[in-house]
Amino acid sequence: MTIAIEVHLDADTALQMAADVRAGLLAEPKELAPKYFYDERGSQLFERITELEEYYPTRAERSILAGRSAEIVSAAGAPRTLVELGSGSASKTRHLLSAMRDAGCLRTYVPVDISEEITYETAESLVGEYPGLAVRGLVCDFEHHLERIPDGAHGRLIAFLGGTVGNLYPADRRAFLARLAALMGPGDRLLLGTDLVKDSARLEAAYDDSEGVTAEFNKNVLEVLNRELGGDFDLDGFEHVARFDADEARMDIRLRSLAEQTVRLDGLDLTVGFAAGEEMRTEISSKFTRERLEAVYEEAGMAMDGWFTDEPGDYALSLARPS
Numbered sequence: 001m002t003i004a005i006e007v008h009l010d011a012d013t014a015l016q017m018a019a020d021v022r023a024g025l026l027a028e029p030k031e032l033a034p035k036y037f038y039d040e041r042g043s044q045l046f047e048r049i050t051e052l053e054e055y056y057p058t059r060a061e062r063s064i065l066a067g068r069s070a071e072i073v074s075a076a077g078a079p080r081t082l083v084e085l086g087s088g089s090a091s092k093t094r095h096l097l098s099a100m101r102d103a104g105c106l107r108t109y110v111p112v113d114i115s116e117e118i119t120y121e122t123a124e125s126l127v128g129e130y131p132g133l134a135v136r137g138l139v140c141d142f143e144h145h146l147e148r149i150p151d152g153a154h155g156r157l158i159a160f161l162g163g164t165v166g167n168l169y170p171a172d173r174r175a176f177l178a179r180l181a182a183l184m185g186p187g188d189r190l191l192l193g194t195d196l197v198k199d200s201a202r203l204e205a206a207y208d209d210s211e212g213v214t215a216e217f218n219k220n221v222l223e224v225l226n227r228e229l230g231g232d233f234d235l236d237g238f239e240h241v242a243r244f245d246a247d248e249a250r251m252d253i254r255l256r257s258l259a260e261q262t263v264r265l266d267g268l269d270l271t272v273g274f275a276a277g278e279e280m281r282t283e284i285s286s287k288f289t290r291e292r293l294e295a296v297y298e299e300a301g302m303a304m305d306g307w308f309t310d311e312p313g314d315y316a317l318s319l320a321r322p323s
Ligand code: SAH
Pocket: 034, 035, 038, 043, 046, 050, 058, 085, 086, 087, 088, 089, 090, 112, 113, 114, 115, 140, 141, 142, 143, 161, 162, 163, 164
């Protein structure tokens, strides 16, 4: 079989979501985890974000992959398996897959994503585009199910693109990368996409676009809570807020309550109040420098092995090995 997809979104995942959301809504200030953005509509909205003029990271990463995938694949030791964490539509991944095919090493692609629909669609398109490719997908939460990633006897390239690592809080990121390092064999390499620190006006425009797509993406998390947890959030009762926090070097994305209001979530048997102007954080998006990333790798038990940026220096892909 060329496509095999394991789904690990089970009763435990639903319980985990319920527990996370309850804790986040009862916290001070309130907070939701960004992984809950990505239902089918959330994935589609993210795809629209990647096409926006203001949202440069996707274009920047694509330009690096378009120019340097052959070099990356060779530096990674011509691996037979490409594992991709948070694969989504894998639109930029084609450059890596094509470079692996051209190097004669491509055998298996392992997309790992929490969003079921987009993972099936991506797997189907890719087997059509790369004859002979085996796709072994995992629909799961990569923060909980990393150990389910299949072993690769001939080395794996583990790609984590798009800057999604920046959506993890520092403590979660540390734990996640340390677990990943522990799973990597000496022949495995991580290819990590990270957005770089830059002018705050450009960053804020990238996360608050003029067409309002990012605002819609942000508010979609309330739709997810309404559907999955029997909530009655009124999406018009909240506005999108995106600020660059220079001290933490990260975008801080929130929903601000436009009025005093009460929200009921039957699935949690919970009623929460929002004050007028109260903000609930829905996402962070950390921005890096090379030095900071080297330190991030070191504390996770990895070492940087390669550094590739786009022409203006907006975005970086780095290779890392377990140390
Ligand atoms: N790699 C793509 C998509 C980035 S969007 C790109 O660069 O354009 C982030 C992706 O990560 C989404 O597809 C989302 O569903 C997935 N994702 C977010 N949190 C996740 C988690 N905890 N476990 C698995 N997938 C996750």
